[in-house]
Amino acid sequence: MNIGILGLGLIGGSLGWDLRSQGHHVLGVSRRESTCSKAIALGSVSEASVDMSLLSKADVVFICTPLGLIIPKFEELIAYLSPSTIITDVGSVKAPIVKALSPLWDNFIGGHPMAGNTDNGIEARESNLFVNKPYVLTPISTTPTYAIEVVESIVRSLNANIYHCQPEQHDRAVSWISHLPVMVSGSLIAACMSETDSEVLELAQKFASSGFRDTSRVGGGNPELGLMMARYNRQALLNSLQQYRHKLDELINLIEQEDWTLLEEKLNLNHKARPNFTD
Secondary structure, three states, X not given: OEEEXXXXXXXXXXXXXXXXXXXXXXXXXXOOHHHHHHHHHHOOOOEEEOOHXXXXXXXXXXXXXXXXXHHHHHHHHHHHOOOOOEEEEOOOOOHHHHHHHHHHOOOEEEEEEOOOOOOOOHHHOOOOOOOOOEEEEEOOXXXXXXXXXXXXXXXXXXXXXXXXXXXXXXXXXXXXXXXXXXXHHHHHHHHHHOOOOHHHHHHHHHHOOHHHHHHHOHHHOOHHHHHHHHHHOHHHHHHHHXXXXXXXXXXXXHHHOOOHHHHHHHHHXXXXXXXXXXX
């Protein structure tokens, strides 16, 4: 197939690499000539250009731009495509994307690969990035069966785990396990930096090991991504943050009251619940 990728960062570059290795002809478009040259040199695309008309040859197009650019870039893109072209995206929020794009393009299906790392840019591309990772598709009642089947077949070839759900369900779910952790993790870093004794702060920074590294990783990631999560999934994220604050207040109260028995019960419940999110 001719597969187009609009946006050659970590996800777009990794997707292109894997699809090229399967024999697909991958067409890449980026805002910068330098990124296009790197994508070709790194083997992520067969052809690359800053000119969106290159994607007119594509059977399927993946929009892999930052979340805030998906809708405006989509509106530019469709001027170059045949109506039979299938379009999907990789945005981490689905309801506003699907609501905006589905009326404009019959063969659109929302998607979200739950894969990545803290790096960004074409240089961060990885082979097999999507293997055994969740890849969510959010078709709606008007999405053509053929478009769903084609995107499913591509995702399946990446050895990702396919899930279907409604766009709104997706956004509520990821607010808990993706967007809330970014804000909580960021708050952890900010709280540590609020230590007023410079010697204590320096000691904390030197003592920090795997526990702090794991819990602070997403909070210290790409600031633009965190901002877009908050902006485009605002209500679901606010609900999650408010519930998290409530649970944190419960723990504070138990420690203030020295209710070690109930605190232990809650910590045991957390211990039992965690495998449901990680296995």
